[in-house]
Amino acid sequence: MSISRRRFLSLTGAGLAASSLPSLLSANQGSQLTIWGPPIGPSITLAHVAANGTSRSHIDHLDFKVWRTPDQLRSGIISGDMQLSGIPSYVGANLYNKGIPVQLMNILTWGLLYIVSTDGSIKSIADIAGKTITMPFKNDMPDLVFKYITEKAGMVNGKDFTLNYASTPLEVVQMMLSGRADICILPEPAATAAMLKGHSKGLQIHRSISIQEAWGEATGGSPRIPQAGLLVNRQLVDTSPDLLRAIQQDCVTSSAWAINNPAEAGVLAQDYIGIKAKITEKSMPFINLDATPAQTAKKELESFFAKLAELSPAIIGGKLPDNDFYLDL
Known part of the structure; x- marks a missing residue:
């Protein structure tokens, strides 16, 4: 095989x-x-x-x-x-x-996954209601993990929030820095790179949610x-x-x-x-x-x-x- x-x-x-x-x-x-x-x-x-x-x-x-x-x-x-x-x-x-x-x-x-955002009010999964979230790799692990988390929170893609996909983490970072995305799921070190590059451009990007912690809440297990x-x-x-x-x-x-x-x-x-x-x-x-x-x-x-x-x-x-x-x- x-x-x-x-x-x-x-x-x-x-x-x-x-x-x-x-x-x-x-x-x-x-x-x-x-x-x-x-x-x-x-x-x-x-x-x-x-x-x-x-x-x-x-x-x-x-x-x-x-x-x-x-x-x-x-x-x-x-x-x-x-x-x-x-x-x-x-x-x-x-x-x-x-x-x-x-x-x-x-x-x-x-x-290594985090939600980063230019919106400082995003603190929990519930806060993404009505928002668009941009992330790389449709239908692969990060996407499946996020969908599992949101389903356990009673939220449905296309109804309670919208997922927008890019090809790579670098593309997501570029979209964020150019103002084409404001809430993103990124791995490290891309999340940190986005925050540092944003700061150099006068754009404040927050580390809003740890996907690991959200996973632990959704599964009832450890936050990892x-x-x-x-x-x-x-x-x-x-x-x-x-x-x-x-x-x-x-x-x-x-x-x-x-x-x-x-x-x-x-x-x-x-x-x-x-x-x-x-x-x-x-x-x-x-x-x-x-x-x-x-x-x-x-x-x-x-x-x-x-x-x-x-x-x-x-x-x-x-x-x-x-x-x-x-x-x-």
């Missing part, structure tokens, strides 16, 4: 931008290892692992590089060349259900979303369990470092990823880094997958993944 290129690009495009995902690890010949990550803020976790992690003692050479396209990601995962992949959690479930030999190692980021983590090829699980355990511990250490040292994390992001240091520094409190083993996060993941599947079963491959999906190190 296989996942279509179009579907994969749709899933990863939304998930990586929305989740601001931390990275890919690709096993190379011999004892060289390259950690790959998307060009967005939370890849600083993996860049820091490559530069400072204890997992470096398990191999001769460890470095970090940025991947640039979902096509590059797709071919690497499906071919097995990318043995450890940073990926939206629901995309990992989809691949697993399509028969790709992978397991989820952990959750690294617990939600198990959005993205590391997906492992089973070959690497079989051959290098000690390395994976070391990387998991490094993820914990490096995430804590980034949270506690936002200015230094900003410099690292600018050097390795190309995001302006100030944007990363200001966005760090809102990225929700917490490297949690998949087995520990399993209950929340299953709840998240089930709720997404209520609106679109295809997003997780038609069914909940079984227990083998959740790696136990």
Whole structure:
């Protein structure tokens, strides 16, 4: 079985931008290892692992590089060349259900979505009544999460509010700065970038609502979303369990470092990823880094997958993944 290129690009495009995902690890010949990550803020976790992690003692050479396209990601995962992949959690479930030999190692980021607005009166989901909300990625995870939240609040798109869609977070930011959108759903670091750029233009943009908190209110659970983590090829699980355990511990250490040292994390992001240091520094409190083993996060993941599947079963491959999906190190 296989996942279509179009579907994969749709899933990863939304998930990586929305989740601001931390990275890919690709096993190379011999004892060289390259950690790959998307060009967005939370890849600083993996860049820091490559530069400072204890997992470096398990191999001769460890470095970090940025991947640039979902096509590059797709071919690497499906071919097995990318043995450890940073990926939206629901995309990992989809691949697993399509028969790709992978397991989820952990959750690294617990939600990065925010409603930002030029209207300072927007404080709760109820306040969007009668408004138009602009967001990227129609019918993908951020859209489904928002629809679930509003349905639980008794609100219906097209009746109680209107959703307007754009192709990418960057397009949403540009619409906001040009006055074509005033209430938007954005991931980090795009939300922080919009606020900083707005300030430089004399436009006040507020961080109005945390989608994570709204999700917790709608579900009766924790105010967080198990959005993205590391997906492992089973070959690497079989051959290098000690390395994976070391990387998991490094993820914990490096995430804590980034949270506690936002200015230094900003410099690292600018050097390795190309995001302006100030944007990363200001966005760090809102990225929700917490490297949690998949087995520990399993209950929340299953709840998240089930709720997404209520609106679109295809997003997780038609069914909940079984227990083998959740790696136990």
